[in-house]
Amino acid sequence: MDFDLARPIYQQIIDEYKKKLIRGELRQGDKILSQREYAEKARTNPNTVQRAYREMENMKLVETVRGQGTFVCIAPEQLELIRNEMAGSVIELCVSEMKALGFTEQEIRVRLEQVLVNAKEVITDDRV
Amino acid sequence: MIEFKGVSKNFGRTRALDAVDITFATGKITGLFGPNGAGKSTSLKLITGLNRPDRGEVLLDGRNPMDSKVDIAYLPEIDHLYPWMTIRQAASFVSDFYGDWDGERYKDLLGFLGLDDEMKIGKISKGQRAKTKLLLCTTRRSRYLLLDEPLSGIDILTREQIIQTLIRDFREGEQSIIISTHEISEIEGLVDEVVFLDRGRVRLQGDAEQLREERGMSLVEIMKEAFRDAN
Numbered sequence: 366m367d368f369d370l371a372r373p374i375y376q377q378i379i380d381e382y383k384k385k386l387i388r389g390e391l392r393q394g395d396k397i398l399s400q401r402e403y404a405e406k407a408r409t410n411p412n413t414v415q416r417a418y419r420e421m422e423n424m425k426l427v428e429t430v431r432g433q434g435t436f437v438c439i440a441p442e443q444l445e446l447i448r449n450e451m452a453g454s455v456i457e458l459c460v461s462e463m464k465a466l467g468f469t470e471q472e473i474r475v476r477l478e479q480v481l482v483n484a485k486e487v488i489t490d491d492r493v
Numbered sequence: 494m495i496e497f498k499g500v501s502k503n504f505g506r507t508r509a510l511d512a513v514d515i516t517f518a519t520g521k522i523t524g525l526f527g528p529n530g531a532g533k534s535t536s537l538k539l540i541t542g543l544n545r546p547d548r549g550e551v552l553l554d555g556r557n558p559m560d561s562k563v564d565i566a567y568l569p570e571i572d573h574l575y576p577w578m579t580i581r582q583a584a585s586f587v588s589d590f591y592g593d594w595d596g597e598r599y600k601d602l603l604g605f606l607g608l609d610d611e612m613k614i615g616k617i618s619k620g621q622r623a624k625t626k627l628l629l630c631t632t633r634r635s636r637y638l639l640l641d642e643p644l645s646g647i648d649i650l651t652r653e654q655i656i657q658t659l660i661r662d663f664r665e666g667e668q669s670i671i672i673s674t675h676e677i678s679e680i681e682g683l684v685d686e687v688v689f690l691d692r693g694r695v696r697l698q699g700d701a702e703q704l705r706e707e708r709g710m711s712l713v714e715i716m717k718e719a720f721r722d723a724n
Contacts, residue, residue: 370705373706374682405657408653408682410522
């Protein structure tokens with residue numbers, strides 16, 4: 366994966382795994398890449414990957430079993446928590462950028478509604 | 494750990510390093526960055542003991558590099574290999590000198606880098622020579638690996654292979670790697686720590702992730718800014 370080099374890389378590794386968990390691409394019990402494999406694949410410092418994995422263990426997203434590898438090990442409440450957290454940060458970013466452009470809350474609401482309607486139409490068009 | 498304490502080094506009237514203090518932590522990959530003439534190669538030569546400081550001291554695990562028994566593998570920027578040797582002959586030459594040569598790893602790396610060790614060093618391409626230099630120093634299980642401009646003038650695919658070799662073989666915790674380069678963008682994701690040198694002085698040093706976090710910029714941008722402020 367390509368990292369944004371202006372942000373800490375270990376955080377981006379964690380975010381990548383969080384997204385995979387939220388989308389259901391990774392499920393309870395799935396084995397994830399070993400630290401070495403990940404470092405090689407992403408051409409990243411092994412110490413950085415180690416830090417990301419250690420934090421994911423502390424956040425109770427994964428568990429490392431000695432000699433066997435690292436596995437997804439997340440409680441449903443925890444998954445719901447990171448799902449809300451990620452949604453919150455995406456929406457907050459959107460709203461704060463809109464406000465920085467000078468849009469009022471009402472305008473933001475209307476535009477958001479419009480985008481959602483348009484997106485629905487595109488999907489319906491595709492079906493036709 | 495490698496320490497530079499108030500190190501100055503002149504070559505004739507040129508000051509290569511000017512009262513430099515640097516600490517290279519054990520178990521980390523450090524990027525030694527800076528433009529041409531910043532003092533990067535000189536710093537590496539001081540660590541190997543090939544050069545001595547005029548003032549100050551360089552300590553390798555607390556000892557003078559000359560007396561130190563610490564294993565250092567050094568990849569110089571220049572073409573230092575004999576052109577009439579085959580890769581295999583060069584390898585046996587190096588393995589005779591150093592007890593930390595790992596024969597298994599040699600075969601593995603040879604295959605990974607796509608080199609045939611019957612090839613004569615004078616007849617191979619620049620990229621293959623760069624890979625051969627890397628092969629000869631990473632086959633050793635040295636505690637310190639010093640690489641002087643390992644990517645300079647090398648095509649992009651070979652660069653990727655070199656970077657991957659370093660990641661594959663890096664032994665976290667016990668091995669320390671120092672990479673000098675003026676092409677930072679290539680190895681942004683590879684380094685734990687950075688030292689920015691400019692005209693013999695340290696402009697900035699620190700933890701790469703912490704610098705990104707604090708400044709919200711890439712290492713390339715951070716270096717540009719540090720140099721702008723200095724000039």
